[in-house]
Amino acid sequence: MEVILAKTAGFCMGVDMALTKLDQLVAEPDGHPIYILGPIIHNPQVLKRYADKGVIMVHDPAEVPAGAHVVIRAHGITRQVEESLRERQVIIKDATCPRVKKAQLLIERNTAGGCKLLLYGEVDHPEVAGLVSYAENGHFVFGSAEELAGYELSPGERYVLAAQTTQDRVQFEAIAERLTGRGDLNVTVLETICDATKLRQAEAKELAKTVDFMVVVGGYNSGNTRRLAKVVSEEGTPCEHVETVDELPLSELARYKRIGVTAGASTPRVLIDQVLAGLESL
Numbered sequence: 001m002e003v004i005l006a007k008t009a010g011f012c013m014g015v016d017m018a019l020t021k022l023d024q025l026v027a028e029p030d031g032h033p034i035y036i037l038g039p040i041i042h043n044p045q046v047l048k049r050y051a052d053k054g055v056i057m058v059h060d061p062a063e064v065p066a067g068a069h070v071v072i073r074a075h076g077i078t079r080q081v082e083e084s085l086r087e088r089q090v091i092i093k094d095a096t097c098p099r100v101k102k103a104q105l106l107i108e109r110n111t112a113g114g115c116k117l118l119l120y121g122e123v124d125h126p127e128v129a130g131l132v133s134y135a136e137n138g139h140f141v142f143g144s145a146e147e148l149a150g151y152e153l154s155p156g157e158r159y160v161l162a163a164q165t166t167q168d169r170v171q172f173e174a175i176a177e178r179l180t181g182r183g184d185l186n187v188t189v190l191e192t193i194c195d196a197t198k199l200r201q202a203e204a205k206e207l208a209k210t211v212d213f214m215v216v217v218g219g220y221n222s223g224n225t226r227r228l229a230k231v232v233s234e235e236g237t238p239c240e241h242v243e244t245v246d247e248l249p250l251s252e253l254a255r256y257k258r259i260g261v262t263a264g265a266s267t268p269r270v271l272i273d274q275v276l277a278g279l280e281s282l
């Protein structure tokens, strides 16, 4: 059996940087407790490892006591939460992905002159909550072109159009083209999409065409891992989404000649290596 690993499998730059910052704090304890606001990564195995090392996860920033360290995850946080943490003398380790930070600052700068933000993204996503908190003059979040079409835009108003970093570039560009092409609207389009997700999906799709079976490794609660499994299945290639090597249906897989492996942006290398070893044992 041949096992082929996608080049883009595993951590993206933002997740890698965030975990490196948390690892540094854990490795050099200074007596102050270490907190994270929500899961630093959507992978239960990694979260358990941090919990075992004493990292405390809370969802409410008010639960972080003064003097404690708090690591801001790659998605970033809202401006209001950041201010309240600073006021309460919490030691902030900002691990917001540089691409998310750039999107926040672009939104802040471009909405400062009175423009309203139109944001293409998932309304409940923490990154979106952070992004819209930088909009100075109100915002509207939409998940599709249809949703935006149902929103009344006023010709007299100035708008800034941006996207959550993980949104699809092609769809965003189509939306931008439609808005700027209207002629009666004043719209500034911001470049905020990160291609890491798209490149990973494109590679998974290509790999799926050349193998008999695909294994996608990553947390079940990781949106980008689930989307990878979906992209592969849409190619018509049989596929299994697993969190760990123990979940591989080995007896079923033994009959395949070529198996492709990819992994979400929040999947640690060690879990990918264990899956590769499990497959190679066949």
Ligand code: SF4
Binding pocket: 012, 013, 014, 015, 074, 075, 097, 098, 099, 100, 165, 166, 194, 195, 196, 197, 265
């Ligand atoms: Fe940063 Fe892109 Fe990773 Fe999001 S997907 S954390 S924007 S590198």
